Amino acid sequence: MHEQPGLQDTARRVETCGDYLVFRHYFTVDKVRLHGASLCMKHLLCPLCAIRRGSKALKAYLDRWEVIRAANGVLRPFLVTLTVKDGDDLAERFKHLHGAQRELWKRKQRGRGSVLDGVVGAVWSYEVKRGSGSGLWHPHLHMIALAEHQPDATALAIEWKNITGDSHVVDVRPISQENPVTGFLEVFKYAVKFSDQPPEDTVHCWRTLASKRLIGSAGVFRGVVVPEDLMDDPDGLDDLPYATLFYRFLREKGGYQLNAR
Numbered sequence: 150m151h152e153q154p155g156l157q158d159t160a161r162r163v164e165t166c167g168d169y170l171v172f173r174h175y176f177t178v179d180k181v182r183l184h185g186a187s188l189c190m191k192h193l194l195c196p197l198c199a200i201r202r203g204s205k206a207l208k209a210y211l212d213r214w215e216v217i218r219a220a221n222g223v224l225r226p227f228l229v230t231l232t233v234k235d236g237d238d239l240a241e242r243f244k245h246l247h248g249a250q251r252e253l254w255k256r257k258q259r260g261r262g263s264v265l266d267g268v269v270g271a272v273w274s275y276e277v278k279r280g281s282g283s284g285l286w287h288p289h290l291h292m293i294a295l296a297e298h299q300p301d302a303t304a305l306a307i308e309w310k311n312i313t314g315d316s317h318v319v320d321v322r323p324i325s326q327e328n329p330v331t332g333f334l335e336v337f338k339y340a341v342k343f344s345d346q347p348p349e350d351t352v353h354c355w356r357t358l359a360s361k362r363l364i365g366s367a368g369v370f371r372g373v374v375v376p377e378d379l380m381d382d383p384d385g386l387d388d389l390p391y392a393t394l395f396y397r398f399l400r401e402k403g404g405y406q407l408n409a410r
């Protein structure tokens with residue numbers, strides 16, 4: 150591949166991501182919060198930024214779910230997975246999945262009968278990996294769907310096949326009411342599994358998907374604001390005294406050095 154200066158710059162930013170981490174230790178309550186860091190913000194290339202971003206989205210949508218649940222006790226969350234057939238062109242397969250998801254929601258809006266008719270709100274995210282058998286690109290999406298009754302998986306598979314023309318593999322399962330985090334985590338984990346794929350695949354995903362919105366929402370989940378800032382929320386600790394813990398990554402040692410101030 151022809152080397153581009155912009156790519157070199159991005160590579161340097163990702164490589165040095167997290168070299169500086171500043172924590173505040175609120176010692177009167179013994180709580181630690183990440184206050185500052187040198188982050189690359191390339192969540193499709195960098196596991197550290199991906200996990201920070203995912204946890205911010207997880208918290209924002211769990212908070213909204215608590216508000217919805219308090220107002221409407223009959224709603225339950227379901228985890229819906231929609232997949233498209235594997236293919237060798239990631240951009241084409243992603244566009245296909247994205248378009249099919251749009252059409253599924255349009256059908257619900259048109260009011261002519263859709264499996265999603267009972268769903269009053271949803272949030273979903275796109276995930277990309279290579280199919281385990283085919284080795285071809287396998288984009289799919291995981292969605293939290295809120296409804297009184299579980300959407301029918303068989304009917305959804307038929308509707309999905311009707312929309313996509315080539316894909317019928319879907320999954321619908323309830324999310325634990327007592328511990329919704331596990332189900333929500335499925336939606337807000339990485340868009341790519343960094344450790345499961347070679348770096349060239351990660352770079353290909355980034356170049357193909359960097360300009361795309363990988364989280365979508367509808368109905369009562371619309372308008373949730375996920376903070377851009379990847380630092381910890383001080384959670385009302387601001388007024389308490391703290392000690393600053395300054396960590397610097399030492400490349401030659403392969404570890405962090407702490408300077409307390």
Ligand SMILES: [Zn+2]
Nearest residue numbers: 166189195198
């Ligand atoms: Zn990063």
